Amino acid sequence: MKSIRVIGLAGGSCTGKSTVARALSDCLGEAVVLSLDAYYRDASGVADSKLDVDTPGALELPLIVSHLTALRSGRTIQQPIYDFATHARTCRTRRIAAAPWIIVEGLYTLYWTDVRAMLDVSILLRIDPDVALARRLDRDEAERGYSRERTRRLMVEKVNPRRKIYVDPTEKYADLIVDGQCPVDDLIRRIRAVVERRAGSDE
Numbered sequence: 001m002k003s004i005r006v007i008g009l010a011g012g013s014c015t016g017k018s019t020v021a022r023a024l025s026d027c028l029g030e031a032v033v034l035s036l037d038a039y040y041r042d043a044s045g046v047a048d049s050k051l052d053v054d055t056p057g058a059l060e061l062p063l064i065v066s067h068l069t070a071l072r073s074g075r076t077i078q079q080p081i082y083d084f085a086t087h088a089r090t091c092r093t094r095r096i097a098a099a100p101w102i103i104v105e106g107l108y109t110l111y112w113t114d115v116r117a118m119l120d121v122s123i124l125l126r127i128d129p130d131v132a133l134a135r136r137l138d139r140d141e142a143e144r145g146y147s148r149e150r151t152r153r154l155m156v157e158k159v160n161p162r163r164k165i166y167v168d169p170t171e172k173y174a175d176l177i178v179d180g181q182c183p184v185d186d187l188i189r190r191i192r193a194v195v196e197r198r199a200g201s202d203e
Contacts, residue, residue, distance in 0.1 A: 011125030036106025044088035
C-alpha cells in the first residue's frame with residue numbers, strides 16, 4: 001500500500017463537512033471517510049432534558065484514536081453505527097478498509113490533541129449561523145424525525161453555545177479555513193491545493 005495520509009475536516013453543525021468529505025473522497029480516488037458521528041456513546045433511554053450530545057465527552061475518544069491508528073497502519077476497522085433518532089449505538093458495524101487517503105470529518109476533529117497529531121492536513125469549515133440553522137431544520141426533520149421546534153431549541157440552548165466553546169477556538173489549528181456556503185467544486189479545488197502543497201513539502 002502507498003503511504004497513508006490523513007485529512008481532517010472540522011466545523012460546526014451543518015457547515016458542510018459530510019458533503020465536502022464525500023466530494024473530496026471522490027476527487028482523491030483511493031480514499032475512505034471516517035465520520036466521527038459514528039462514535040457517540042450510547043444514550044438510549046436518557047431523557048431529552050438530560051441528553052447532551054453537544055460536547056466532546058459525548059464521543060468515545062479512545063475508540064476514535066484506536067480506529068484512526070489502525071487505519072493509518074493499513075488495518076481494517078469495524079466502525080460503530082449510531083442512530084441519532086434514538087441516540088443509540090446499534091449492534092451493527094460498518095467495515096472500513098485502509099486506503100492511501102483517510103478523511104476524518106466531525107465537529108471535534110481539531111479539538112483533541114491525539115487526533116490532531118495524526119492529521120497531515122487540517123481544514124475547518126465556517127458558515128453563517130442562519131444558514132446553518134436552515135440546513136439543520138431540514139436535515140433533522142428529514143433524517144432524524146425531529147420537530148422544527150425541537151431543532152430550534154437545541155440550536156439556541158446547546159448547539160450554538162457549545163460550538164463557540166469547543167469548535168470555534170480550533171480554527172487556530174487549521175491549515176485552511178473555508179466558507180461552507182461556497183460551491184463544493186470551489187472548496188475541493190482550494191482543499192486539494194493545500195493537500196498537494198503539504199504532500200510535496202513532506203517528500
